[in-house]
Amino acid sequence: MKLKSLPEDFEVEELSEFPMTGGSFAVYLLTKRSIGTPEAITAISQRWNIPRRAIGYGGLKDKHATTRQWVTIHRGPKRDLREESLSLTYQGHSSRPFGPQDISANRFHIVMRNLTDEAATQIVARRESLAQFGVPNYYDDQRFGSLGESGEFIARPWCLGDYERALWLAIAEPNSHDRPNDRDDKEIIRRLWGDWSECKATLRKSSVRSIITYLCDHPERFREALALMRQDMRSLWLAAYQSDLWNRCLAARLNESVDHIRLYPVQLATALVPFFTELAATESEAWGEFSLPLPSARLHLEPGPLLDLFERVLGEQGLALRELRVKYPRDSFFSKGDRLAIVKPANLKIERSGADELNEGRQRITLQFVLPRGSYATILVKRLTVREPASGH
Numbered sequence: 001m002k003l004k005s006l007p008e009d010f011e012v013e014e015l016s017e018f019p020m021t022g023g024s025f026a027v028y029l030l031t032k033r034s035i036g037t038p039e040a041i042t043a044i045s046q047r048w049n050i051p052r053r054a055i056g057y058g059g060l061k062d063k064h065a066t067t068r069q070w071v072t073i074h075r076g077p078k079r080d081l082r083e084e085s086l087s088l089t090y091q092g093h094s095s096r097p098f099g100p101q102d103i104s105a106n107r108f109h110i111v112m113r114n115l116t117d118e119a120a121t122q123i124v125a126r127r128e129s130l131a132q133f134g135v136p137n138y139y140d141d142q143r144f145g146s147l148g149e150s151g152e153f154i155a156r157p158w159c160l161g162d163y164e165r166a167l168w169l170a171i172a173e174p175n176s177h178d179r180p181n182d183r184d185d186k187e188i189i190r191r192l193w194g195d196w197s198e199c200k201a202t203l204r205k206s207s208v209r210s211i212i213t214y215l216c217d218h219p220e221r222f223r224e225a226l227a228l229m230r231q232d233m234r235s236l237w238l239a240a241y242q243s244d245l246w247n248r249c250l251a252a253r254l255n256e257s258v259d260h261i262r263l264y265p266v267q268l269a270t271a272l273v274p275f276f277t278e279l280a281a282t283e284s285e286a287w288g289e290f291s292l293p294l295p296s297a298r299l300h301l302e303p304g305p306l307l308d309l310f311e312r313v314l315g316e317q318g319l320a321l322r323e324l325r326v327k328y329p330r331d332s333f334f335s336k337g338d339r340l341a342i343v344k345p346a347n348l349k350i351e352r353s354g355a356d357e358l359n360e361g362r363q364r365i366t367l368q369f370v371l372p373r374g375s376y377a378t379i380l381v382k383r384l385t386v387r388e389p390a391s392g393h
Helices: 037-048 117-125 127-133 155-159 163-171 180-191 196-202 207-217 222-227 231-257 281-287 305-316 377-385
Strands: 010-015 025-033 055-057 066-074 086-094 105-115 263-267 272-276 291-293 338-340 346-355 363-372
Touching (some): 037 066, 037 086, 105 117, 117 346, 127 377, 155 163, 163 207, 180 207, 196 207, 231 281, 231 305, 363 377
Antiparallel strands (some): 010 105, 055 066, 105 363, 263 272, 346 363
16 A cells, blocks of 8 residues: 555645634645645745744644645734745734644545555445544654654653753754755764764754854753754654653553454554454443543642553653653643544545556545544554454454
């Protein structure tokens, strides 16, 4: 199976009832293609000479897709913007910036390609069970783009106060997503780590070089050097680690409460997790609208099974729940809230759409559905495509 062969094969549209009743925040519809949300925001900031902090948005939409999402700019212009990979269309004005809480849901239109006739038939046949039972609401691989070759999350040593290790992971560790210039810079930083003057002299001008410049004058102040990284990047590091821990908690809960005959393993980027083929009536009732809180030291749980679950999962990572926080800088913290454990797609359509024109002799399938904000369409695709064991039928 092939996904995202073309940008238009994966379309995402943000759904919102954001109020536009006037105010100092200009509201736009951002349409982008083959570019990530952070890169699009940077392009808008540079084109209109607007500080990044003046631009508000709700979600990080996929780079390898065609996406539509809402954006606000404090005192932004009443005009449109057109660039090769993105466009901004002015919609009106609001009294506040757009944020994640303003997304009600996301609508998806996905083309799956390079399917055998048998695989296409199986995917269509799974529609009813998917609509009835839903899918575990795991964070998918896109959430973990900041994870480098070691598989160590930047946030873990940061929480433990090992700022040098956290900084090394952030600016020196190789990452499969690195652009060529960044890859070269990281190799220089690894080779010259600690020799900050030589490192500065060898690096090209960049935001990372400014951090090395700081270390030239303050060679042991890794805590402050880490704080020089962009705040939105630091927030992504925390979100990635928190998301992985939440996935592990959900996986443990499913393994404990669903009969193993209905579970089968699926490999995500950071862990092997259980999916289910279906749920028994008692299991469906137990899970229902069950939400699992996001783990952090800000989470105050009464003694009981849920606290035991969190402490056990975090203990496997060498952490206690009370340690899941950062002491510095104070502008960075783990999110607080609950996340649905299981989601059911709304308005689900799964249709065979004929021969795949990009892959001779293969079929394609079109998916359409709506998911709550923060849920990953690619998890749903995994549910449809990963082969179930015979015992799961």
